[in-house]
Amino acid sequence: MIESEELQQLRDQRCENGCLTIYLNTDQGQMDQKKGEWKIRLKNGLKKLEEYLESSSTDEVTAYQTIRKIAEEEILNNQTTLTKSLIFIGSSSGDWQLKKLQVPLENDFRWEKQPVLDQLEQKLEAYPKTGILLIQKQDVVAVETFLGEVESEHVYTWDAESEDWKMYQGSSSSNVAGAAIHKDQFDQRFDANQQRWFKQLAVKIQKKAKKNGWNGVYLVGSPDQTSDFEKQLTMNNVEVVKKNLTKLKSNQIINELFAS
Template sequence: MTLQKELQLLKEQRCEEGCLTIYLNTDQSNQDQKKGEWKIRLKNGLKKLEEYIQVSDDRYLNDYRKIKKQVTSAVHDLQTEMPRSVVVIASADGNWVLKKLNVNVENQFHWEKHPVLDQLYHIQETFPRSGVVLIQKKEVTIIETSLAEVESEVSYQWDVEDEDWKQYEGLASRDRMASGATHRDQVDQRFEANQARWYKQLAAIVQKQAKKQSWSKLYLVGPPELLQEFEQHITYKHIDRVKKNFTNVKPHEVVSEVLAS
């Protein structure tokens, strides 16, 4: 489910007993997170909410304590592969959402009759669905991203024997592409002679995907000379160029660097 659809459902959600919304920054690259300070923030934030409920309306105190226990356990379970931030929306009627994000959030804790969605709307606006196209001489990888997360990855490698592009999906594609590299030098001259035509084929695939998925922006990434050649065949409205070679870099790291550039 896309965030847009998820936000629409959450916007309509309401629970009279109470709904807990947490935005928790857990970015381990920050100096103030090196010793797990997020645990202290989580504990203190939940404690302050409990104190507030005790004073304002203790009818729902047991509901809150039950949710508090579940949320604490769920967030602590993430610490072996902790994302940059966590968003939790949990209500007394049993509705539950936990989102792991690759972007930072401002620490916030809310107990209302409905989810507090301001930060999620801001993140959606800042990091909309986009496409990152990694361009190398005989390999083009298309990464679809939303909320700075990798949603899909498709690679096209130039096949030496068939003299055509072959498509591979997901992480397995990189291993398969590497295995065929030994014979590439044999066709370098033919590839360069036909590079424009073959890049045009892939550009058409990229443009079709961009239109189908309604990408807000298209990022072309690679060495300057390859970007210039590839971009000649693209007519998409919103294009950013990142002149950098990301050879052997993991997709989520590529997305983080490209969006930060």
């Protein structure tokens, strides 16, 4: 995760002898990446930069060679855990960072006096911190996502005995209400009180959204359920997706929503 303070530090960073910024597509799900072609692109990109610096001062060339070696070692050491892309930013002073992302990036290799942040800032705008709510009547799965990754995942289940929503870690839970009351009776009672009970949950969700800084929220599910829940929200940037995505894993749901 990239915090706002960290981003500002990158914006303010200045490197006297140069700063290396690498954006690298490492998605092996793509046809031209299945055999690890990203390693060749990494090697070629770094080589071209060094050739470009041949006419520069000895100090600058030495600085580049120092951070280039670190970059290659760290990226290759992480190759078994790479996802869709990565960002490497570092200077010869020994300060560097490597970010593995679940969003696509264009290959780019830059040597400047400060980090090149154009692609990173574009992705932060395209994939802000967002809530995804899968509405399944008495079960509502809440997924928090940022930069295409799952930040947290909880399920809210209506408990008929306490007449309140109980929160569980993860994306599934036992149906407490279903165990307490015959299913048909429970369904009838939930239908009769759905607006009021959805309003109770909406209050909880909005507090969570404010605390965690959500930019918006997706409501996913049947037209009736999502429409009824939307009426209880007073948030901005609410988007309704009338699809059944309950069989998908959270990362697949994120891809489905942000690709559309």
